[in-house]
Amino acid sequence: MHELSLAENILQQIEDAAIAQPFNRVITVWLEIGQLVCVEQESLRFFFAVVTEDSIARQAKLEIISIAGQAVCQACNRIFPVAAYHAACPHCGSYALQVTQGNGMRIKELEVE
Amino acid sequence: MCTTCGCGVGQTRINGKTIPARPRADEPLRFRPLPSGQAHPHEHAPSAVANQQAADTIHFGTGIAGTHAPGMSQTRIVKIERDILAKNNQYAAENRHYLAERGIFALNLASSPGSGKTTLLVKTIELLRDRFPIAVIEGDQQTDHDAARIRTTGVPALQINTGKGCHLDAQMVSHAMQQLPLQHNSLLFIENVGNLVCPSGFDLGEAHKVVILSVTEGEDKPLKYPNMFHAADLMLLNKCDLLPYLTFDVDLAIDYAHRVHPRLPVMQISATQGSGMHAWADWIETGARRAAAISQAAQPHDSQFG
Numbered sequence: 001m002h003e004l005s006l007a008e009n010i011l012q013q014i015e016d017a018a019i020a021q022p023f024n025r026v027i028t029v030w031l032e033i034g035q036l037v038c039v040e041q042e043s044l045r046f047f048f049a050v051v052t053e054d055s056i057a058r059q060a061k062l063e064i065i066s067i068a069g070q071a072v073c074q075a076c077n078r079i080f081p082v083a084a085y086h087a088a089c090p091h092c093g094s095y096a097l098q099v100t101q102g103n104g105m106r107i108k109e110l111e112v113e
Numbered sequence: 114m115c116t117t118c119g120c121g122v123g124q125t126r127i128n129g130k131t132i133p134a135r136p137r138a139d140e141p142l143r144f145r146p147l148p149s150g151q152a153h154p155h156e157h158a159p160s161a162v163a164n165q166q167a168a169d170t171i172h173f174g175t176g177i178a179g180t181h182a183p184g185m186s187q188t189r190i191v192k193i194e195r196d197i198l199a200k201n202n203q204y205a206a207e208n209r210h211y212l213a214e215r216g217i218f219a220l221n222l223a224s225s226p227g228s229g230k231t232t233l234l235v236k237t238i239e240l241l242r243d244r245f246p247i248a249v250i251e252g253d254q255q256t257d258h259d260a261a262r263i264r265t266t267g268v269p270a271l272q273i274n275t276g277k278g279c280h281l282d283a284q285m286v287s288h289a290m291q292q293l294p295l296q297h298n299s300l301l302f303i304e305n306v307g308n309l310v311c312p313s314g315f316d317l318g319e320a321h322k323v324v325i326l327s328v329t330e331g332e333d334k335p336l337k338y339p340n341m342f343h344a345a346d347l348m349l350l351n352k353c354d355l356l357p358y359l360t361f362d363v364d365l366a367i368d369y370a371h372r373v374h375p376r377l378p379v380m381q382i383s384a385t386q387g388s389g390m391h392a393w394a395d396w397i398e399t400g401a402r403r404a405a406a407i408s409q410a411a412q413p414h415d416s417q418f419g
Contacts, residue, residue: 002279002280002310002311002314002315005278005280005282005311005315006197006198009197009198009199009200009201010197012200013193013195013197013199013200017191017193021191023189023191027188031197036340037314037340038310038311038313038314038340074375084339085339085340085342085343085372085373085374086335086336086339086369086372086373088372095371095372095375096375096376097375099343104196105196105197105198106193106194106195106196106197107193107194107195107196107197108192108193108194109190109191109192109193109194110190110191110193111188111189111190111191112188112189112190112191113188113189
């Protein structure tokens with residue numbers, strides 16, 4: 001359910017941007033969502049459409065760029081892709097991993113007119 | 114200035130009027146010679162002004178970009194490059210600053226519904242209320258039952274009802290903090306909505322997130338709901354007094370938690386029977402003393418300006 005809050009946060013930042021550098025309509029919104037983040041993309045798309053209904057971002061297209069998870073093993077220092085927080089190092093089997101990528105979610109840019 | 118041909122003076126307006134472009138009569142135009150006698154037709158104005166253009170003028174520079182390049186529409190890209198939760202994080206940073214200044218040690222307690230958070234809080238308050246002033250923020254979708262339970266211990270408690278929301282956010286906590294009597298060098302417990310999913314992503318400005326798992330749940334909860342266990346700085350394994358009656362494998366649960374969050378400290382407690390509760394109270398006291406010491410060190414030594 002927190003996809004609703006995320007959608008509201010995205011709209012708020014779009015509206016802030018519209019004040020800072022005026023534009024009339026948002027055509028596309030690019031997001032970067034890490035694969036390890038607790039976000040259900042279909043749910044986010046649904047709520048984004050709902051919260052932007054009467055806004056400057058009405059009918060804007062939501063482009064979600066998935067950022068693959070990546071971690072460094074603290075036992076053998078190797079870097080490799082991970083799909084989940086509980087993954088083990090494929091080289092040495094250690095669970096002592098430090099996630100280095102794929103745990104963030106950002107608004108990258110907007111296409112506006 | 115027109116970014117296509119370099120003419121004009123941009124979108125500066127004086128009393129709503131654009132500054133006219135100055136054709137340089139004394140210089141020959143090198144790249145775009147105009148027929149003699151024709152003024153530079155290419156004044157850049159926003160679309161509102163474009164409506165006043167003569168009907169026989171086709172103007173490509175009136176869009177918001179103020180320019181035109183073949184094959185490109187008037188749309189443009191606005192870089193944002195910010196965290197989606199930047200607003201929440203900003204409120205959280207303000208909360209953290211407020212708490213740090215006053216030496217208040219804040220903990221954000223998260224777990225599934227029914228893991229015993231409120232009972233744990235009541236027992237923790239009973240252990241610590243003689244050592245620190247304490248305040249509590251309770252988060253639930255509905256009712257103020259939890260805040261009422263906390264108030265019976267004599268400490269101030271404020272209930273946030275999130276309605277349909279599934280977590281507390283930093284702005285809610287900021288409002289609650291303003292309404293609570295928060296004392297310097299005190300403890301603030303924030304009991305999040307019972308939910309192992311959403312609260313993990315929302316920083317409230319707390320010193321630590323504490324995740325509570327009870328032994329009446331499955332050992333594999335850390336694997337099923339990894340984000341909360343990854344975000345937490347301490348895990349409490351509650352209801353350990355019930356272990357003789359259950360098949361819960363403590364070592365397996367801790368092993369799963371460590372797969373998600375290596376070296377996550379784990380305390381085995383029973384809030385109702387009291388086992389492990391002193392270790393938990395000591396952990397809080399250590400953190401609270403440190404928070405108080407840091408805020409005192411940050412105070413200006415000469416009070417004449419304070």
